[in-house]
Amino acid sequence: MPISDYEMIAAWKQVLTLSKLQTGETVTILTGASTHPQTLSTALIATQSMGAIVNRLDLLPVNGEKAQSRDLLAYLGTTPLTGNRAAIAALKESDLVLDLMTLLFSPEQHEILETGTKILLAVEPPEILVRLVPTDADRIRVRAAAERIGAAREMRVTSAGGTNLVCPLGEFPVISEYGFVDEPGRWDHWPSGFVLTFPDDGKAYGQIVIDRGDILLPQKAYVAEPIVLTVEAGYATRIEGGLDAALLSDYMASFNDKEGYAISHIGWGLQPRSRWSTLGLYDREATIGMDARAYEGNFLFSLGPNNEAGGKRTTACHIDIPLRNCTVLLDGDAVVRNGQVLDRQSR
Ligand SMILES: [Fe+2]
Numbered sequence: 001m002p003i004s005d006y007e008m009i010a011a012w013k014q015v016l017t018l019s020k021l022q023t024g025e026t027v028t029i030l031t032g033a034s035t036h037p038q039t040l041s042t043a044l045i046a047t048q049s050m051g052a053i054v055n056r057l058d059l060l061p062v063n064g065e066k067a068q069s070r071d072l073l074a075y076l077g078t079t080p081l082t083g084n085r086a087a088i089a090a091l092k093e094s095d096l097v098l099d100l101m102t103l104l105f106s107p108e109q110h111e112i113l114e115t116g117t118k119i120l121l122a123v124e125p126p127e128i129l130v131r132l133v134p135t136d137a138d139r140i141r142v143r144a145a146a147e148r149i150g151a152a153r154e155m156r157v158t159s160a161g162g163t164n165l166v167c168p169l170g171e172f173p174v175i176s177e178y179g180f181v182d183e184p185g186r187w188d189h190w191p192s193g194f195v196l197t198f199p200d201d202g203k204a205y206g207q208i209v210i211d212r213g214d215i216l217l218p219q220k221a222y223v224a225e226p227i228v229l230t231v232e233a234g235y236a237t238r239i240e241g242g243l244d245a246a247l248l249s250d251y252m253a254s255f256n257d258k259e260g261y262a263i264s265h266i267g268w269g270l271q272p273r274s275r276w277s278t279l280g281l282y283d284r285e286a287t288i289g290m291d292a293r294a295y296e297g298n299f300l301f302s303l304g305p306n307n308e309a310g311g312k313r314t315t316a317c318h319i320d321i322p323l324r325n326c327t328v329l330l331d332g333d334a335v336v337r338n339g340q341v342l343d344r345q346s347r
Contacts, residue, residue, distance in 0.1 A: 003126040005042055011133040012046030015190055016096075018134060018180040019120065023051030025095035031058045032080070032101030034072060038126050043098055057090055059101060066316070068254050070285055071218035072102040072123060076305060077316045081108035092117060096181065099123075105308045109187070118181035121189040124290050132191030132273050132290070134179030141270050142178040145195040145335070149174045152330035155199070155266060157299050159326045160338075161211040165231060165301075167199035167266055172309040175265075177294075193271025193294040198306045201313075202234035204263040208301070210241075210321055215276075215292045216248060217320040220284045236261045236303060252303070252317060260317025264302035265309070268328050268336050272296045276324060292322050297339040299326035 021027070027047045031040055047054045059080035067075035081087055081103065088108055091097050092115045099121045103109055113119060122129060149155070155167045177192035210216070210227040227245040230238040235258070239249045252260055271294035278291035293300055304318035305311070328336040335342055
């Protein structure tokens with residue numbers, strides 16, 4: 001259902017207020033070929049109404065000829081900022097960047113964040129942005145979960161379907177995604193609501209069963225029959241199953257990069273307003289699947305890079321896989337049991 005400009009402006013103001021936007025600060029709105037016109041027009045009004053100095057910076061698309069998919073998160077690597085010193089300078093000089101084009105993680109983005117510039121990604125369609133507009137309660141819930149991970153040395157994930165994955169922790173930081181940027185140098189994504197970290201490099205092992213009804217992104221498909229991943233020394237070394245396994249294998253093979261098979265981020269969804277079932281209601285190109293990534297009680301893991309958290313692995317291949325009905329244990333204590341978040345303090 002459409003959203004009115006009034007509702008979008010109110011949502012932007014909520015996000016910008018939570019992000020502590022101050023009168024006189026400089027906001028640069030990054031746009032590209034896929035930017036939603038209503039998201040842009042309402043961002044321009046909301047930022048100006050809050051007294052910001054507002055710029056627009058339109059960047060040209062990259063990697064379209066390399067990616068197998070039109071999904072904005074499907075192909076990582078170079079970005080429109082690569083080698084673009086003028087654009088990088090403008091973003092470094094901004095207090096807040098509203099990324100309406102999907103910059104993705106890149107060395108340039110890290111460089112910009114290090115200057116204290118905040119970056120907020122917002123590319124889901126307006127009705128999803130409004131339904132999942134963040135609140136301070138989201139921040140509190142996600143931060144509490146992040147503290148739990150930060151204190152743990154091991155994450156273990158099990159399921160009745162056969163998942164039994166062990167991930168030693170400690171090498172990489174914990175990342176909280178709650179949908180707004182309230183600290184200098186912070187990156188976040190509206191909408192979100194989940195916590196993540198990365199297994200120690202080369203140390204994850206076990207088995208992951210992507211069960212019937214679990215979701216593959218960027219495929220944006222519900223799996224119809226289980227896919228079994230064997231995980232050894234941090235990599236998915238075998239992908240077995242039926243048609244869904246064959247489709248996943250073929251897609252991953254297109255990157256011709258063994259680093260794409262590494263276990264990347266691991267964590268769980270904490271957003272009660274996100275739904276597992278929403279993806280089935282959308283055309284594939286109408287969403288990037290944030291409901292699937294954030295729905296409460298999922299175990300979200302990824303295959304691909306770990307440079308987002310300061311690791312050395314870069315690869316263009318990036319697959320996010322939220323699993324239902326998993327139990328997540330931190331040093332043996334369950335934080336999610338059979339897909340239900342247990343930590344009542346963090347809800
Ligand atoms: Fe991911």
